[in-house]
Amino acid sequence: MLLFKTQNLMVEYNFSEVEPKWQQYWESKGIYKVRIDSSKPKYYALDMFPYPSGAGLHVGHPLGYIATDILSRYKRLKGFNVLHPMGFDSFGLPAEQYAIQTGQHPAITTKENIDRYKEQLKSLGFSYDWSREVRTSDPSYYKWTQWIFKQLYNSWYNITNDRAEPIETLIAKFEENGNDKVGVIGDQKIETFTAKEWNNAREDQKQKILLEYRLTYIAETTVNWCPALGTVLSNDEVKDGYSERGGHPVIKKSMAQWNMRITSYAERLLSGLDDIDWPDAIKDMQRNWIGKSIGAEIDFKFENSNDNIRVFTTRIDTIFGVTFMVIAPESNYTDQLTTPDQRIEVEKYVVAAKNRSERDRISNVKQVSGVFTGSYVMHPFTDQKIPVWIADYVLAGYGTGAVMAVPSGDQRDFDFGKKYQLPIVQIIDQQNITETEADSTKNGKMVNSSFLNGLTPIQAIPKGIEAIVEKGIGTAKVNYRIRDAVFGRQRYWGEPIPVKFKNNLPEVLEDHELPLVLPEVDKYLPTEDGAPPLGRADNWQDTDGNAYEMTTMPGWAGSSWYFFRYMDPDNSEQFASPEALAYWENVDLYMGGPEHATGHLLYSRFWTKFLYDRGFIKVDEYAKKLVNQGMIQGRSNFVYRVKNENTYVSEGLKGDYDTYALNVDVNIVKDEVLDIEAFKLFRKDSKNAHFVLEEGKYKCGWEVEKMSKSKYNVVNPDILIGSYGADTLRMYEMFLGPIEHSKPWNTNGIEGVYKFIRKFWNLFHNEGDQFIVTDQAPTEAELKILHVLIKKIEEDIEKFSLNTSISSFMISTNELGTLKCNKRSILTPFTILIAPYAPHLAEEIWRLLGNSESIFNAEFPVFSPEYLIEDRFEYPVSINGKVRVKISFSIDESAKFIEQMVLANPTVRKWTDGKSPKKVIIVANKIINIVI
RNA sequence: GCCAAAGUGGCGGAACUGGUAGACGCGCACGACUCAAAAUCGUGUUCUUUCGAGAGUGAGGGUUCGAUUCCCUCCUUUGGUACCA
Incomplete structure (x- = not known):
């Protein structure tokens, strides 16, 4: 196997004994329990809570958790009162799918998975205050999710x-x-x-x-229906026409559904982004998702009646380029505008368009199609007749569901106009319209545009708006792409929506009726007549026989406010007390993956703003700073089997044979070398296989793939903790690189960190493993090493550069080792510095140093710049940009003197070759450059 | 297509506001210890080289005494988004 334990190391630092010992100590003493303490500044470090899946944690999950744990411990040592909680997003589809297959109640599976997760998280030595744990599927929690729903309704x-x-x-x-x-x-x-x-x-x-x-409401809406999952999905849960979970096809369907009126908050969700320290990538994704566009709405009068049709445009400057109008197939105007002789054709088209799946529409973006309604509208300025067409490139849900088509300036309008031979009018002098392409740029001056002629398009836009306002046929208008979020799910394992129906009208439950507890059902499937699973429950109605709502809340409901519940998790009177909300305010550091950009991270901002508006909380953004941890990808290893033979060829020789690649368990490959004996057990049919080696080894190939069981590239943290200890794993995960970079997991190299931990231990111990710390006074060199490190660690943590801190620890440890420094005054602060990263090791040494309290009640060492002052600087001297020699000078030496000395230097003379230099650049305490 | 991020040794990566490119670690090579192996420790390790030196941070150009860092064009990879008028 990959992970050998070496017996003689165990004698020195026995992590497998030390780590559980301190974990138990911290837990039994409640070291990480936190209370409101107004004498200290607060710091709230939050991880995105996990959905507890059956597979347990893999090595990618803890990456962010380790980083926040380091921050939390550091802030604590710096004197902050740190809230660092963890919980579980425990409603969701996988547990329910499993329940459908096995009949086991999802609550049972969920509990088992949570137990497993907790055990794994605890073995990593995190400083979570577990007394604050929340579970979204717990009635005492979802009571308040339902309560917030109620506030939104009201x-x-x-x-x-x-x-x-x-x-x-x-x-x-x-x-x-x-x-x-x-x-x-x-x-x-x-x-x-x-x-x-x-x-x-x-x-x-x-x-x-x-x-x-109402901010949550029931309405007939076009929804994303996933037949395979038997439920609707919100826009962020659909990717390319398939469900994000499971990858099943999704179709459009009209249904009465609960919705959340997030569109009311579009502008504030957008402008609020300017005030929070979140990654630009996330902000951009949210901005695009909200999709603000500034333009105008204009009425076009019908030819044969006084009714009119309203369109939205961002390019009112192009109003004189309008040659036709297009409405969405689902538009309310379709019926009204269709003339009798066009009716059959229109109906055919509308039915076909409705049946087109989302997937089909996406894959045929370039193919426009449509049908003429037979009707005309009047151009508001020229009074020309403009034919009205129906086409599915116009979306019913955006703007007014109708477009004024300007084929010269819009590619889709152009394609459509070409296909149906509609006129194309140039309206800007520099417009470059080809046989296949429109020109949407705003360069040049307006032409063929009546009162706009001669203006630039930029000038024409306000002028155009002025004109329509004056005529009373339109206004300036801002549109948003974001849609209201569908909130009901036709599924079992979610929060019941606290609503009953009286005379077919919804009514929210009274506070005392909450929580509306999820009922027992015989099967987790829809009823015979297609109602959601809750339709199977006996007496799913109130005492007066009013039926309860049968859909449940989506996955994002419980996660949209959990960060407030951690502040006061056991409160049965309120979702959190005003005191707790006032003290903890909001999250100072939120760590999690960027995949939640347009889902959780947007919905929770929406709920926060709502709770703020209604006066329940004092902040209108819940996370001041967000850091995205990169995704850990899988790194697969391959062996190469000769076709039709039981022979495997080493990677470098595979070209000489006709082979195919097979995934091999990464846990039996070390530094790309296969453990052949383990492989024979791994693949039973290969027990008698023949191996073609290179240099006596079987080398494997590798590739980056998704981390998955079927590719045998899943690395389980439990195994690594068993072999190297939690501290080593924590430090190694940080050492891999910047926290926000995605990278494939590769266990190669963990030994380097393991060695480092031993070297650190050996600063305090002699070869016989006796503790040998002395009270001798430190030297200047030792103090310098310490204070360089203090400065570096502080700076690194503040900017989340945790990988470079690990390097710095290694450098300092190597330097102190070389100096054979075993002085208390140096090693004590060093131990505190390393405590956030390697808490078990630090706590053990802290006690050996004679302290009776936990190291996490200590204070972070204070940096003193005086130890870093140097009196000399060794200048690199470069000639034409190439460093040729180094010369040392006193730091306050004059430039003139330095120049003389440098030019007199034999090495410099050799390179200048007798020529006098054109220029000598001396940058104080940095570099000298001689130009010849 | 559009938006965003990123391209540095065999590998992960480092380099502060433009100032010694490759820190730290892995791997590899050699050496010490050992009967031997593992482990451990030490030395070396960007490439080319006629051993003088030369080239080098995705490619090409620019600014500068000096560019991984700033500017322009392009290429590649990853993530997001997809008929949004």
Whole structure:
């Protein structure tokens, strides 16, 4: 096997005894339990909590956890009161899929998986306060997820005040003025009504109207339906027309669904990005997802009636290039605009377009298709007749679902115009329109554009808006790409939505009815008539016989607010107490993978802003700083088998044979050399195989692939901890490279860190493993080593450069080893410096140094610059940019003197070859460059 | 296509605001210890070389006394996004 244990090392530093000892000590003494302490500044370090899958942790998961643990311990040593919790995102599809196959309740599987995860996390020696653990599937937790749902239901977005408010303030407005002055963000078309109409309306009518305003609402919407999973999915859960989980095809379908009105927060979610320290990549992804575009809406009057159709455009400057109009197949105008003789053809097209799968639409982007409605609208400025077409490149969900087509300036309009022989009008003098391409650039001056002629497109845009406003046919308008998020799932293993139906109208449950606990069902499948699994539960209704909602919440519900629950996890009266919320405020460091950019990381910002608006919390962003840890990919090893023979050829010789590659377990390969005996056990049919070796070894090939069982490239942290200890694994994971880089996992090299830990131990011990620390006074050289290190470690941690800290520890250890330094005044601070990285080792040595309290109650050493001051500097002297010699000078030596001495130097004279230099550059305490 | 990030030895990577490229570690080679192996320790290790030196941070160009670092063009890889008017 790869991982040998060497007997004689065990005598020196016995991690397998030391690590569990301190883990138990820390736990029994509650060292990591934290309480509100206003005498200290707070620091909140958070990991994205995991979904506990059946496979357990692999070596990639802890990468981020180790980094936050180092930060937490460092901040603690620096005097902060550190909140560093962990929990589990324990609702989700895999447990439910497993339940469908085996009949086992997902709660059982989930608990088993959580136990396994906790055990693994504990063996890594993290400083989590486990008394604050949360599980999203625990009723005492999801009670509050349901409670937040309820608050959203009972709120609306007041545009005037730019914040969410209780629904009562909306009702008051209706009672006084009707809905005339109440604006909404989003696409819903709401009939206007007067106060009188409102006050005279029936209760059920009122409730229907209020649903148009509530921040969570039920509505008939086009959703992503995944037949294989039997549920709807939100946009971020669909990738390229397939479900993100499982990779099943997804189709568009119209369904009544619970939604979250995240669109109300589009602008604030966008502008809030400027105030948080998150990676630009994530910010950009969120910006693109929100997709703000600034433009105008214009009405085009119908040819034969006074109705009109509204379009959104970002290029109103091109208004005189409009030669046709295109509406989405799903558009409400389709019916109205279709003339009798076009009806058959239109209906055919609309049905075909609806049945086109998302996947099909994506893969045929270049192919435009459409059908003429038979109707015309009037150009608002020229009064020319403009034909209205239907095409599926226009999306019903964006803007108004209708486009003014400018074929000269838009490629899709151009393609469409070409295909159906519609006119193309140039509207900018420098426009370069070819046989196949439109020109969308804004260079040049407007032509063929009436009152816009002579202006640049940039000037024409405000001018155009001015004109439509004046005519009363349009306004400036901002559009967002982001859609409201579908919130219901036709699945079992999620939070029940706390709603019952009375007379077909939804009603949220009373606070005292929460939590609405997930009921038992006989099978985790839809009912015979297609209702979700909760439809199988007996008496899924309240005491008055009102049916409860049957869909459950999506995976992102519980994770959208968990960071607040950690602040006060056992509170049964509130989701967290005002005191806890005021003290801990928000997360100072949030670590996690970038794959959640447009899902979790956006939804949780939305909920945070909502809770802020409603006065439940004091912050409107929950994470000040976000760091993305890179993904750990798999690194597969291969052996090469000769076709039709039981023979394996070493990698370098495979070209001489006709072979095929086979994945081999990476755990039986070390530095690309195969352990042949282990291989014979690994592949039973190869027990008598023949091996063609090079230099007496069988060398394997390698490749980067996804980490997966089937590729035999999964490395389990338990095995590495067993062989090298948690401290070695922690340091090695950090040593691999910058935390935010993705990289394949490669265990080669872990021995270097292991050796380092032993070398560090040996600073305190002699060859007989006796503790030999002395109280001798340190030398200047030793103090310099220490203070260089203090400075470096502080700087590195503050900028998350944890890989370079490990190098610095190695360098300092090597230097102190060379000096045979075993002085307490140097080694004590050194031990504290290393404690965040190797907590078990540091705690052990701390006790050997005679301390009775945990090292994590110590103080971080203070850097003193005085030990780093030098009186001489050795200048590299370069001639024409090449370093040729080094000459040492006193640091305050004059440039003139240095120049004289340098030019007189024999090596320099040799290189200058008697010529007088053109220029001598002396950069103080940096470099000297002579130009000849 | 668009947006973002990244390209440095055999490998992971280092190099602060432009100033000795390759720190630290792995691997490899040689040596010590050993009957031997493992482990450990020591030395060396960018490439080419006529041993003088020359080349070199994805490619090409530019700014500079000096560029991995700044600017321009291009290539490759990874992540995101996909008819958004």
